[in-house]
Amino acid sequence: MSEHDKAVRSILEIIVDGFDSDTLRIIEAACYTGLRDFEVTKLERSCTELSTDISPDVKAYQMYFVAKKVEGLSDKSLQLYRYTIDKFLDMAQKPLIAINANDVRFFLASRQGVSLTTLDNERRYLSSFFTWLHDEEYVPKNPMKKIKAIKQARIVRKPFSGKEIEELRDACNGKRERAIVEVLLSTGMRVGELHGVDRDDISGSEVVVTGKGKKQRVCYLNPTALKRLNDYLAERTDSLQPLILADLSSKWSAKYGFRLGIGRIEEIVREIGRRAGVASTHPHKFRRTAATTALQRGMPIEQVQKMLGHESIDTTLRYALTADETVKHAHSKYM
Numbered sequence: 563m564s565e566h567d568k569a570v571r572s573i574l575e576i577i578v579d580g581f582d583s584d585t586l587r588i589i590e591a592a593c594y595t596g597l598r599d600f601e602v603t604k605l606e607r608s609c610t611e612l613s614t615d616i617s618p619d620v621k622a623y624q625m626y627f628v629a630k631k632v633e634g635l636s637d638k639s640l641q642l643y644r645y646t647i648d649k650f651l652d653m654a655q656k657p658l659i660a661i662n663a664n665d666v667r668f669f670l671a672s673r674q675g676v677s678l679t680t681l682d683n684e685r686r687y688l689s690s691f692f693t694w695l696h697d698e699e700y701v702p703k704n705p706m707k708k709i710k711a712i713k714q715a716r717i718v719r720k721p722f723s724g725k726e727i728e729e730l731r732d733a734c735n736g737k738r739e740r741a742i743v744e745v746l747l748s749t750g751m752r753v754g755e756l757h758g759v760d761r762d763d764i765s766g767s768e769v770v771v772t773g774k775g776k777k778q779r780v781c782y783l784n785p786t787a788l789k790r791l792n793d794y795l796a797e798r799t800d801s802l803q804p805l806i807l808a809d810l811s812s813k814w815s816a817k818y819g820f821r822l823g824i825g826r827i828e829e830i831v832r833e834i835g836r837r838a839g840v841a842s843t844h845p846h847k848f849r850r851t852a853a854t855t856a857l858q859r860g861m862p863i864e865q866v867q868k869m870l871g872h873e874s875i876d877t878t879l880r881y882a883l884t885a886d887e888t889v890k891h892a893h894s895k896y897m
Contacts, residue, residue, distance in 0.1 A: 750852030
């Protein structure tokens with residue numbers, strides 16, 4: 563690691579809590595540009611000088627989270643990573659340089675009572691941490707290289723059937739609920755993405771959404787979704803930016819900028835499901851339904867991946883391919 567890198571990281575470590583990830587990336591780039599024509603050397607403190615140095619392990623730990631915040635990891639994700647890493651380090655009670663694969667195996671084996679999905683997520687968090695430490699030369703070996711992904715039973719999570727979709731539509735009360743249902747069915751966007759959409763993000767049938775890691779992509783409204791959304795917007799008399807508004811009479815509306823909260827969207831969707839008599843109605847099931855419908859109608863899997871904002875096509879397959887329904891549809895189409 564060059565002295566330029568060390569200097570920039572020291573600066574980021576000091577200011578990390580005061581800025582969002584986008585601003586930190588700008589500051590990081592500005593630091594590298596500003597220091598480009600200068601030679602950077604570390605001052606050696608005399609033995610009589612009061613030292614404020616922290617241990618290499620603490621420094622590495624802190625810089626990992628600085629780096630992840632700069633990369634755009636959400637605060638919620640950072641909390642999950644920190645919780646798992648802290649729990650592991652507390653159990654290992656070793657310097658980072660001395661941790662090996664058996665320490666990780668012992669930790670994972672000790673996690674009684676958690677699901678295989680949770681266990682594999684914890685493995686991924688530790689893998690991210692130690693891979694970064696190795697890449698940044700804080701540790702000579704990556705103990706996670708010998709730790710394989712945890713196999714899980716593939717659970718077939720079914721999308722809504724055509725009949726269930728019509729029942730949900732019939733059970734909607736008001737234009738806002740109809741707009742929510744149709745936008746979710748058309749775009750497959752996450753509930754948090756719908757929560758964050760503004761009016762200015764809509765251009766014709768295109769919707770710009772901000773997904774995980776603050777990555778933006780374009781989703782598309784089919785004619786039904788566009789009609790229901792325009793009907794909802796036409797009945798509004800406000801000039802507020804949020805695409806989906808909270809109830810203006812609610813005491814929480816002004817506090818949260820009149821934007822319909824994620825939890826409230828989930829609650830509305832569940833209420834629609836209860837009225838329709840459709841079990842397991844939640845926003846994520848609309849996402850799975852949108853993906854499956856797109857595949858069944860011939861959309862290439864790579865484009866479904868882009869529509870959903872997945873980095874890995876394997877994730878898209880887990881969301882979209884629902885065994886019997888997809889095979890049955892393909893059989894009727896080709897056989």
